[in-house]
Amino acid sequence: MKTLKDILYGVSLSAVSGSTSQLVSAISFDSRKVDADSVFVAIKGVLVDGHQYIDKAIASGATSIVCESLPVKMVDGITYVEVDNANKALSIMAANYYGNPSKNLKLIGVTGTNGKTTISSLLYRLFKKAGYKVGLISTIRIMVDEKEYPTSLTTPDALTINKHLELMNNAGVEFCFMEVSSHGLHQKRIEGLVFEGAIFTNLSHDHLDYHATFSAYRDTKKILFDSLPKKAFALTNIDDKNGLVMLQNTKARKVTYALKSYADYRAQILENRFDGQLLKIGDLELWSKLIGDFNAYNLLAIYATAEQLGLEKLEILRLMSELGNVEGRFQYYRSKDGITAIVDYAHTPDALKNVLDTINALRTGNENVFTVVGCGGDRDKTKRPVMGNIATTLSNTVIFTSDNPRTESPSKIIEEMEAGVEAQNFKKVLSIENRKQAIKTACQLARANDIILIAGKGHETYQETNGIRIDFDDFKIVGEFLNEMGK
Ligand SMILES: CC(=O)N[C@H]1[C@@H](OP(=O)(O)OP(=O)(O)OC[C@H]2O[C@@H](n3ccc(=O)[nH]c3=O)[C@H](O)[C@@H]2O)O[C@H](CO)[C@@H](O)[C@@H]1O[C@H](C)C(=O)N[C@@H](C)C(=O)N[C@H](CCC(=O)O)C(=O)O
Numbered sequence: 001m002k003t004l005k006d007i008l009y010g011v012s013l014s015a016v017s018g019s020t021s022q023l024v025s026a027i028s029f030d031s032r033k034v035d036a037d038s039v040f041v042a043i044k045g046v047l048v049d050g051h052q053y054i055d056k057a058i059a060s061g062a063t064s065i066v067c068e069s070l071p072v073k074m075v076d077g078i079t080y081v082e083v084d085n086a087n088k089a090l091s092i093m094a095a096n097y098y099g100n101p102s103k104n105l106k107l108i109g110v111t112g113t114n115g116k117t118t119i120s121s122l123l124y125r126l127f128k129k130a131g132y133k134v135g136l137i138s139t140i141r142i143m144v145d146e147k148e149y150p151t152s153l154t155t156p157d158a159l160t161i162n163k164h165l166e167l168m169n170n171a172g173v174e175f176c177f178m179e180v181s182s183h184g185l186h187q188k189r190i191e192g193l194v195f196e197g198a199i200f201t202n203l204s205h206d207h208l209d210y211h212a213t214f215s216a217y218r219d220t221k222k223i224l225f226d227s228l229p230k231k232a233f234a235l236t237n238i239d240d241k242n243g244l245v246m247l248q249n250t251k252a253r254k255v256t257y258a259l260k261s262y263a264d265y266r267a268q269i270l271e272n273r274f275d276g277q278l279l280k281i282g283d284l285e286l287w288s289k290l291i292g293d294f295n296a297y298n299l300l301a302i303y304a305t306a307e308q309l310g311l312e313k314l315e316i317l318r319l320m321s322e323l324g325n326v327e328g329r330f331q332y333y334r335s336k337d338g339i340t341a342i343v344d345y346a347h348t349p350d351a352l353k354n355v356l357d358t359i360n361a362l363r364t365g366n367e368n369v370f371t372v373v374g375c376g377g378d379r380d381k382t383k384r385p386v387m388g389n390i391a392t393t394l395s396n397t398v399i400f401t402s403d404n405p406r407t408e409s410p411s412k413i414i415e416e417m418e419a420g421v422e423a424q425n426f427k428k429v430l431s432i433e434n435r436k437q438a439i440k441t442a443c444q445l446a447r448a449n450d451i452i453l454i455a456g457k458g459h460e461t462y463q464e465t466n467g468i469r470i471d472f473d474d475f476k477i478v479g480e481f482l483n484e485m486g487k
């Protein structure tokens with residue numbers, strides 16, 4: 001066990017009342033999960049202020065408190081520590097508690113609006129194929145080499161991150177690829193981690209409910225690059241207009257990638273087909289099973305990262321040619337009649353446009369494109385009309401439906417999506433609240449060789465309404481309907 005003093009190493013303290021030499025059994029930031037002899041960190045959250053639960057934490061066994069303002073009435077025998085930023089303190093404490101595990105492996109953070117899961121998951125697979133022990137912290141899962149752990153956030157809280165990094169240390173993991181979300185950065189979940197490199201994918205409209213402005217959202221992403229040490233690499237996509245912004249204040253080695261601009265790593269798309277694409281990377285060629293221009297960017301970022309981490313060029317390309325799709329990212333099913341059903345996690349305007357552009361570019365004749373799409377409840381409302389507009393502009397028929405309504409009214413969300421539809425496209429729209437019914441209708445309407453895109457939920461296996469999750473799997477459902485209908 002460590003002492004409170006050891007755990008607080010590196011945290012800037014503004015006041016201390018009581019002894020810090022006591023042993024600490026655990027750290028908690030939730031009064032409902034406090035162990036005896038633990039330290040409770042009071043966080044000012046989005047919904048409530050953790051400071052109001054300090055006494056409850058003490059009643060449950062906490063013997064020390066870390067908070068942003070000392071309570072007026074302090075309990076005898078309890079140590080109180082005041083800090084400027086409790087989120088930041090929690091993360092540094094978590095790293096200390098678990099023995100700073102990020103220092104014992106090469107940790108690479110991936111940030112940006114879209115592409116984080118794709119890039120980190122494929123880098124995990126590539127390094128596994130190259131024979132290394134590898135870790136992954138992603139939206140879909142956490143992997144400690146070959147052992148899988150469930151996760152519910154893209155970037156988990158600092159205790160969860162460091163706990164799994166310690167497991168990775170114990171398993172001899174050399175490289176860990178981790179998604180770094182803007183919420184994670186803003187809430188300082190990654191403070192105290194030491195990165196070997198960072199990757200920026202792109203920046204587009206998302207989470208503007210949480211970050212007040214687009215520039216605030218951008219500056220949050222930049223924190224990852226600002227915090228890199230000198231020996232790390234900072235890899236950025238300079239075809240994105242915010243790509244260079246990420247490099248402005250970094251101490252790390254600056255490395256760029258692009259398809260359209262002059263960059264350290266360049267690629268050209270030579271051929272794009274439904275079963276893959278041919279890319280020219282530098283003066284070498286790569287046939288990849290991943291399709292779409294957006295995946296060309298992801299593949300180039302993967303190639304550049306692998307090279308920055310010391311893998312050999314030809315070996316990287318050989319391993320990359322074996323990589324297939326990540327679950328729920330352009331995952332497709334071909335029916336007996338040649339209907340293609342694509343399940344994709346596009347839940348932002350940019351992702352939806354990219355996926356539909358990719359589909360339209362691959363159409364060879366007069367196939368119809370049916371899009372089934374919704375927008376999440378309790379999430380950025382401003383993206384709803386924009387996604388409604390994109391879906392109807394780029395498809396022949398659109399079925400607006402529900403995607404995790406959470407505490408909002410599903411019909412209200414659909415109305416907000418409909419508000420973005422241009423008059424000439426009204427005739428293309430059907431609105432069916434029940435997602436299963438919406439998918440069934442698309443299957444009924446589709447004729448041989450048509451294309452059905454089911455967007456927004458990707459790998460998710462549930463639909464969440466008012467805190468209740470029911471099993472729901474787009475990919476399984478669409479396959480079953482097409483099969484049942486004998487199409
Ligand atoms: C909006 C948001 O990011 N919320 C995260 C935040 O919770 P919060 O600030 O709302 O917490 P709160 O409920 O206000 O409580 C404040 C504090 O009081 C404590 N508390 C509360 C009640 C009580 O009885 N006792 C007690 O001690 C809480 O434990 C907390 O420490 O901190 C929690 C602990 O780390 C997170 O679990 C929680 O994620 C929620 C579940 C969430 O849905 N987050 C999403 C939006 C998110 O983070 N998404 C990103 C981005 C995904 C993407 O890029 O698309 C992600 O990284 O997943």
Ligand SMILES: Nc1ncnc2c1ncn2[C@@H]1O[C@H](COP(=O)(O)OP(=O)(O)OP(=O)(O)O)[C@@H](O)[C@H]1O
Pocket residue numbers: 112113114115116117118119139154179181201202294295297298328329330344345346347350351352354355458
């Ligand atoms: N490089 C890219 N540029 C634009 N769109 C992309 C890119 N890569 C993937 N997409 C699209 O965005 C969707 C989400 O991709 P992915 O899950 O890799 O992103 P993410 O950044 O992890 O998202 P999240 O923020 O939810 O964790 C994909 O299903 C695809 O439609």
Ligand SMILES: N[C@H](CCC[C@H](N)C(=O)O)C(=O)O
Pocket residue numbers: 154347375376377379403404456457460
């Ligand atoms: N990580 C994202 C995923 C959104 C996916 C979509 N299916 C939704 O539920 O809104 C979020 O929590 O905002």
Ligand SMILES: [Mg+2]
Pocket residue numbers: 116117118138139140154179
């Ligand atoms: Mg992700």
